[in-house]
Amino acid sequence: MTNQLDSDAAIELERYELAESPAYLFEVDRREFFKLFGCGVLVGLALKRGAAQESGGGRRGGRNSMPQDISAWLHIGEDGGITVFTGKVELGQDIRTSLTQAVAEELSAPISSIKLVMGDTDLTPFDIGTFGSRTTPGMAPQLHRAAAAAREMLLDLAAAQMSLDRPQLTVTDGKIVDKSGKKSVSFGALTKGQKLVKTIPAEITVTPAREWKTAGKPVAKVNARELVTGKHRYPSDVKRPGMLYGKVLRAPAFGASLGSVDTSGAERVKGATVVRDGDFVGVAGITEQAASRGLSEIKAEWKTTPQISQSELFQHFTRKTDASGERSSRFTQGSVKDQMSSAEIKLEASYTVAYIAHAPLEPRAAVAEWASDKLTVWTGTQRPFGVRGELAQAFRIPEERVRVIVPDTGSGYGGKHTGECAIEAARLAKASGKPVRVVWTREEEFTWAYFRPAGVINVSSATQKDGRITAWEFHNFNSGGSAIRTPYDIANQIIEFHPADSPLRQGSYRGLAASANHFARESHMDEIARRAGIDPLELRLKNLKDARLRAVFEAGAQKFGWGKQKRSQGRGFGMGGGTEKGSYTATFAEVEVDRSTGSVKILRAVTAFECGAVVNPDHLKDQVEGALIMGIGGALFESIDFGGGKILNPRFSRYRVPRFSDVPVMETVLLDRKDLPSVGAGETPIVGMAPAVANALFDAAGIRVRSLPLAPNGIKDAGK
Amino acid sequence: MAAFELNVNGVTHRLDLDSSRSLLSVLRDELDLTGSKYGCGEGQCGACTVIIEGQPTRSCVTPASSAAGKKIVTIEGLEKNGRLHPLQQAFIDAEAMQCAYCTSGMIMSGVALLNRNANPDVREIVQSMEGNMCRCGTYPRIVAAVQRAAQSMKGGAR
Numbered sequence: 001m002t003n004q005l006d007s008d009a010a011i012e013l014e015r016y017e018l019a020e021s022p023a024y025l026f027e028v029d030r031r032e033f034f035k036l037f038g039c040g041v042l043v044g045l046a047l048k049r050g051a052a053q054e055s056g057g058g059r060r061g062g063r064n065s066m067p068q069d070i071s072a073w074l075h076i077g078e079d080g081g082i083t084v085f086t087g088k089v090e091l092g093q094d095i096r097t098s099l100t101q102a103v104a105e106e107l108s109a110p111i112s113s114i115k116l117v118m119g120d121t122d123l124t125p126f127d128i129g130t131f132g133s134r135t136t137p138g139m140a141p142q143l144h145r146a147a148a149a150a151r152e153m154l155l156d157l158a159a160a161q162m163s164l165d166r167p168q169l170t171v172t173d174g175k176i177v178d179k180s181g182k183k184s185v186s187f188g189a190l191t192k193g194q195k196l197v198k199t200i201p202a203e204i205t206v207t208p209a210r211e212w213k214t215a216g217k218p219v220a221k222v223n224a225r226e227l228v229t230g231k232h233r234y235p236s237d238v239k240r241p242g243m244l245y246g247k248v249l250r251a252p253a254f255g256a257s258l259g260s261v262d263t264s265g266a267e268r269v270k271g272a273t274v275v276r277d278g279d280f281v282g283v284a285g286i287t288e289q290a291a292s293r294g295l296s297e298i299k300a301e302w303k304t305t306p307q308i309s310q311s312e313l314f315q316h317f318t319r320k321t322d323a324s325g326e327r328s329s330r331f332t333q334g335s336v337k338d339q340m341s342s343a344e345i346k347l348e349a350s351y352t353v354a355y356i357a358h359a360p361l362e363p364r365a366a367v368a369e370w371a372s373d374k375l376t377v378w379t380g381t382q383r384p385f386g387v388r389g390e391l392a393q394a395f396r397i398p399e400e401r402v403r404v405i406v407p408d409t410g411s412g413y414g415g416k417h418t419g420e421c422a423i424e425a426a427r428l429a430k431a432s433g434k435p436v437r438v439v440w441t442r443e444e445e446f447t448w449a450y451f452r453p454a455g456v457i458n459v460s461s462a463t464q465k466d467g468r469i470t471a472w473e474f475h476n477f478n479s480g481g482s483a484i485r486t487p488y489d490i491a492n493q494i495i496e497f498h499p500a501d502s503p504l505r506q507g508s509y510r511g512l513a514a515s516a517n518h519f520a521r522e523s524h525m526d527e528i529a530r531r532a533g534i535d536p537l538e539l540r541l542k543n544l545k546d547a548r549l550r551a552v553f554e555a556g557a558q559k560f561g562w563g564k565q566k567r568s569q570g571r572g573f574g575m576g577g578g579t580e581k582g583s584y585t586a587t588f589a590e591v592e593v594d595r596s597t598g599s600v601k602i603l604r605a606v607t608a609f610e611c612g613a614v615v616n617p618d619h620l621k622d623q624v625e626g627a628l629i630m631g632i633g634g635a636l637f638e639s640i641d642f643g644g645g646k647i648l649n650p651r652f653s654r655y656r657v658p659r660f661s662d663v664p665v666m667e668t669v670l671l672d673r674k675d676l677p678s679v680g681a682g683e684t685p686i687v688g689m690a691p692a693v694a695n696a697l698f699d700a701a702g703i704r705v706r707s708l709p710l711a712p713n714g715i716k717d718a719g720k
Numbered sequence: 721m722a723a724f725e726l727n728v729n730g731v732t733h734r735l736d737l738d739s740s741r742s743l744l745s746v747l748r749d750e751l752d753l754t755g756s757k758y759g760c761g762e763g764q765c766g767a768c769t770v771i772i773e774g775q776p777t778r779s780c781v782t783p784a785s786s787a788a789g790k791k792i793v794t795i796e797g798l799e800k801n802g803r804l805h806p807l808q809q810a811f812i813d814a815e816a817m818q819c820a821y822c823t824s825g826m827i828m829s830g831v832a833l834l835n836r837n838a839n840p841d842v843r844e845i846v847q848s849m850e851g852n853m854c855r856c857g858t859y860p861r862i863v864a865a866v867q868r869a870a871q872s873m874k875g876g877a878r
Contacts, residue, residue: 092819154742220815227807229818230755230795234821236755245749289738360761361767361821361855410757410821411855442760470786481791618815622858626818629857652764652853663859 087127133680253645362410455479480513574695587688598714631689729797
């Protein structure tokens with residue numbers, strides 16, 4: 001057995017989570033730039049080291065280890081208020097609440113006494129970024145440990161101060177009390193606002209999930225009131241004294257380079273400052289309208305180059321593999337060839353997925369301010385420290401002179417890893433000498449951000465008549481390696497990821513390629529079941545040893561009433577499930593197809609989900625259902641249309657996302673495994689929706705659709 | 721440039737601005753009422769929804785000057801004497817938000833609905849809120865929050 005895939009995660013981390021070349025090269029020429037700072041590859045390597053060391057010291061300046069001093073993570077004020085520092089950011093995953101629970105649990109302190117400082121590069125320890133469902137398995141245990149160490153320190157201090165032995169003391173409600181109940185001292189009175197200078201002991205014990213009192217409970221969103229009153233300031237709401245509004249000149253097509261540019265008209269616009277620096281042209285204005293007017297006065301000539309269009313895309317991927325210069329990653333086991341030639345049931349099918357957009361409701365936004373050579377940027381990003389690095393590179397200043405602050409942001413879904421908007425605001429601020437806010441328009445967000453990769457997945461399989469799958473060959477072109485390995489027990493396998501050069505800028509997405517790989521795999525499992533005449537659930541269980549995955553399929557099937565449904569004209573049932581990032585999911589869908597109008601409607605979706613010990617059951621259910629609803633878009637109708645280097649549907653009137661009426665009846669079963677470590681849950685639940693719907697569509701109408709989206713214009717166009 | 725008055729949350733503001741400016745840009749950039757959000761600029765997502773003379777209105781496609789002299793309510797105007805509107809409270813109680821960037825617009829659309837229909841059923845809620853997007857997919861909880869608010873308002877909470 002050979003295993004050339006280090007791990008699925010490694011492929012994804014390198015390829016789509018992080019690797020980004022600088023957005024802009026200012027003032028020095030390209031050659032000098034590379035000489036000074038290294039090219040994108042070097043950045044990739046630095047980040048790869050960072051991946052092993054996920055949180056902690058800066059990745060520059062030799063601070064390579066995670067800080068182990070309590071004070072780096074936690075401070076207790078004189079008033080007893082607890083401030084917690086984490087480089088993670090909040091974009092709707094409810095980690096501000098779940099991480100608060102972690103600290104409240106260990107310190108037995110009220111939720112209301114704890115405040116999190118998140119994603120501020122001057123105040124919080126280095127963190128590689130908020131992605132990959134890493135907060136719950138990585139940051140939460142670290143905060144548990146820091147808070148537990150603080151608790152022990154407080155007990156020591158109280159014992160000394162009260163002249164009592166430690167066993168006589170207990171921690172409750174932000175106080176240390178003696179067990180007789182006579183004496184108590186508050187955290188604030190004990191520490192008097194001083195730093196908690198103590199190393200977190202390596203052997204510190206945290207509270208096991210079975211004994212949790214605050215964690216594991218449905219604690220309400222900690223900042224809900226600011227959110228329902230409109231008081232919370234998102235990145236696009238940040239306002240600084242004297243702030244200007246910025247707009248950036250965009251190319252008419254991808255791959256276009258700036259020829260000549262005449263900014264004289266723009267310079268005559270009242271209240272507008274024009275900046276030209278290399279290929280960057282922007283305007284800062286006293287109002288957004290002044291900036292826009294200035295921009296519209298700029299006369300630019302662009303040189304365009306031929307670009308791949310959507311209609312050629314899938315051929316392009318399979319024809320031009322490895323054009324990106326990367327080698328493919330291949331996993332092999334046994335002998336697929338022998339099994340295929342002697343198979344009782346042999347199937348081959350090709351599946352495709354479209355590029356889709358994250359479309360976070362808050363587009364990219366940044367406010368930049370220079371003060372005595374120090375740059376501060378408020379921006380919505382999933383990688384505050386990464387964006388700090390991008391800014392330092394762009395302006396050729398040390399990272400110590402850049403501060404990035406991420407106010408709780410209007411969502412990301414993997415779409416806000418990069419700092420181009422921050423760089424634009426900072427460049428305009430530098431030129432105008434005033435703070436500048438840049439907020440991308442919806443069209444800019446749809447065009448100049450990045451997409452979930454499109455891809456082609458070719459699958460072939462060999463199966464015995466009794467439903468035992470004997471060989472499995474799976475080739476993913478371009479879409480990515482997340483969850484590419486099958487969880488089913490198949491003796492002979494070839495699994496390969498083929499990089500390709502993508503005509504569109506592509507990157508991370510909720511679940512990365514796991515949604516594409518699950519769509520292909522779970523559709524194919526259904527095709528095998530149909531051909532073998534075996535119930536799709538039975539076929540899966542017959543080929544599946546993984547107890548946790550079996551458990552979610554079984555729990556979901558029971559809740560759904562699989563095999564007990566009444567059949568009726570135009571309605572069908574299907575399932576899809578799998579595992580990724582340590583969690584397990586199975587979705588069962590009921591779909592209705594109206595053959596006269598072609599409309600497809602998901603009527604009911606039941607999901608069983610397991611991610612170890614549940615930290616906050618209510619917010620977990622919310623994340624699972626949110627992922628499923630987002631998954632409806634990718635399953636049924638979301639698709640980026642492009643040609644001639646342009647995005648052809650760059651607005652919500654042309655790019656349909658799920659709305660109220662698209663939501664089916666939803667039931668979610670959470671399997672709480674208190675015996676297992678908690679892992680992240682924001683991504684994986686998305687993977688079951690598309691295959692469950694595709695399989696239900698086949699059940700309802702006898703049409704096998706092997707491309708996502710399944711029915712952008714109803715089922716009539718979907719082919720047979 | 722044009723001089724006009726905007727009545728927002730009971731306060732009259734005298735403005736002298738480019739008359740083509742959207743109400744959203746004036747609310748956010750001139751009056752610093754940033755609770756109303758930009759999401760699309762074409763009236764498709766509902767994040768900018770305010771209530772003008774009782775009607776839910778997309779402020780991103782409404783020229784500010786056209787709202788002159790009319791009664792405008794934004795998300796900042798719902799809380800009265802430290803007391804939340806029942807729908808704001810219901811959003812908290814039903815945990816009807818994730819990133820919450822859509823929440824202001826959702827609440828304004830929901831308030832407008834409840835003002836004209838004190839007891840909407842699920843179908844009516846879905847129909848009247850279809851123009852408000854929640855990319856996080858919190859729709860089922862938003863429906864639940866509107867129903868919850870309808871219940872609490874029956875008791876004369878407002």
